[in-house]
Amino acid sequence: MEHEFTDADFHQKVEGTQGVVLVDFWAPWCGPCRVQGPIVEDIAKEFASERGVTIGKLNVDENPVTSQNFQVMSIPTIKIFKDGQVVASMIGLQSRETIVRELKAHLT
Amino acid sequence: MDSHDLIVIGGGAAGLGAALYAARFRLNVLALAKEFGGTGNIAHRVDNWIGEPGISGFDLMQKFIEHVKQYGVPMIQEEVTAVSKTADGFEVAASDTRYSTRMIVFSNGMAHRKLGVPGEEEYAGRGVHYCYTCDGPLYRGKRLAVIGGSDAAALGTMFLSEYATKVYTVFRRERMTAEPVSMERVQKLVNAEFVPSSNVTEVIGDGTKVTQAKLDTGRVLDIDGLFIEIGHLPLNQLARDLGVETDAKGFIKVNSRQETNVHGILAAGDITNATELKQFITSAAEGSIAAQTAYHTISKGR
Numbered sequence: 001m002e003h004e005f006t007d008a009d010f011h012q013k014v015e016g017t018q019g020v021v022l023v024d025f026w027a028p029w030c031g032p033c034r035v036q037g038p039i040v041e042d043i044a045k046e047f048a049s050e051r052g053v054t055i056g057k058l059n060v061d062e063n064p065v066t067s068q069n070f071q072v073m074s075i076p077t078i079k080i081f082k083d084g085q086v087v088a089s090m091i092g093l094q095s096r097e098t099i100v101r102e103l104k105a106h107l108t
Numbered sequence: 109m110d111s112h113d114l115i116v117i118g119g120g121a122a123g124l125g126a127a128l129y130a131a132r133f134r135l136n137v138l139a140l141a142k143e144f145g146g147t148g149n150i151a152h153r154v155d156n157w158i159g160e161p162g163i164s165g166f167d168l169m170q171k172f173i174e175h176v177k178q179y180g181v182p183m184i185q186e187e188v189t190a191v192s193k194t195a196d197g198f199e200v201a202a203s204d205t206r207y208s209t210r211m212i213v214f215s216n217g218m219a220h221r222k223l224g225v226p227g228e229e230e231y232a233g234r235g236v237h238y239c240y241t242c243d244g245p246l247y248r249g250k251r252l253a254v255i256g257g258s259d260a261a262a263l264g265t266m267f268l269s270e271y272a273t274k275v276y277t278v279f280r281r282e283r284m285t286a287e288p289v290s291m292e293r294v295q296k297l298v299n300a301e302f303v304p305s306s307n308v309t310e311v312i313g314d315g316t317k318v319t320q321a322k323l324d325t326g327r328v329l330d331i332d333g334l335f336i337e338i339g340h341l342p343l344n345q346l347a348r349d350l351g352v353e354t355d356a357k358g359f360i361k362v363n364s365r366q367e368t369n370v371h372g373i374l375a376a377g378d379i380t381n382a383t384e385l386k387q388f389i390t391s392a393a394e395g396s397i398a399a400q401t402a403y404h405t406i407s408k409g410r
Contacts, residue, residue, distance in 0.1 A: 031165060061245070071316065074233040074234070
């Protein structure tokens with residue numbers, strides 16, 4: 001199941017989490033984000049039973065603090081965190097294969 | 109390997125138009141695209157698709173996609189990496205799959221043209237942007253520049269003026285070449301300023317974000333971001349590798365049946381030289397004509 005992160009819980013649920021967390025920064029007005037969304041949701045389902053992986057999204061409109069902190073100036077942006085640190089950042093629409101490849105690369 | 113009558117490369121208005129008509133002609137058609145909806149997805153407000161005034165590009169493309177799906181056309185989101193000639197058609201290579209087909213429609217559109225100045229690459233996605241509907245709203249309360257004098261630049265200026273405190277529109281001619289209806293609207297904006305007869309020579313930043321744009325007139329604009337709208341380049345490489353002819357600007361040469369100089373290869377939409385009017389309606393029309401040509405060509409060969 002895909003999580004929905006907010007400014008309020010980002011620190012705890014992403015930065016303070018051991019393991020791998022993938023965050024899809026998006027907004028409803030962004031066309032490519034609405035193409036990216038279902039792809040990420042699908043990946044979240046695929047990894048649902050995998051331990052140590054959390055997949056979720058953050059609405060940049062409703063959560064400007066986190067977006068500013070991580071200098072998200074172009075969306076969709078996908079960031080992968082490992083043990084609270086950013087280990088990968090992808091700007092622009094990404095294919096399912098690319099995201100899964102990146103994700104798996106950090107699942108060791 | 110699955111064999112198809114027709115593979116449509118590209119998922120915008122042209123590709124979806126071709127896929128729909130091909131399905132109606134009962135061709136065994138496959139649609140491959142990096143992004144279904146294509147450039148249409150990022151159009152803010154489409155006011156020239158007749159019958160759907162004011163619809164967003166994304167919503168319009170969703171309707172196209174749904175319509176094509178109703179015809180059962182397989183639509184695979186994959187980027188095509190190469191196309192090669194075979195004895196009786198073509199082989200299309202995507203990320204990790206290969207497909208064979210008798211005919212092809214190239215409808216993979218165009219990519220944004222870049223300025224080619226120092227700082228542009230460095231700050232791409234961090235102040236240098238090519239999609240105002242995607243990234244513009246992230247600049248609420250900031251100062252921006254739109255680079256370009258076309259209708260797209262005027263639309264970008266209008267869109268961004270709703271978020272930014274100030275928008276400079278920088279263009280190389282004395283006047284913009286936008287459509288009259290766009291010019292009327294953009295001239296009414298209180299926070300937009302035209303900067304004519306100017307070219308950006310450098311994008312300057314502080315290492316993490318953009319701070320200024322330097323112009324060839326000597327003027328320096330203090331800005332937080334710039335949106336580049338200086339036109340597009342046809343994505344013709346796959347076609348050229350097969351010997352498909354293009355015009356001086358790189359658009360694929362087609363006849364009134366959307367045929368290229370290579371037998372079995374058709375092209376439709378923004379990628380062709382069929383019309384200078386690059387719109388949803390012209391793209392969809394070219395796609396449908398291409399499908400009809402494919403149908404006639406394949407029927408004759410059977």
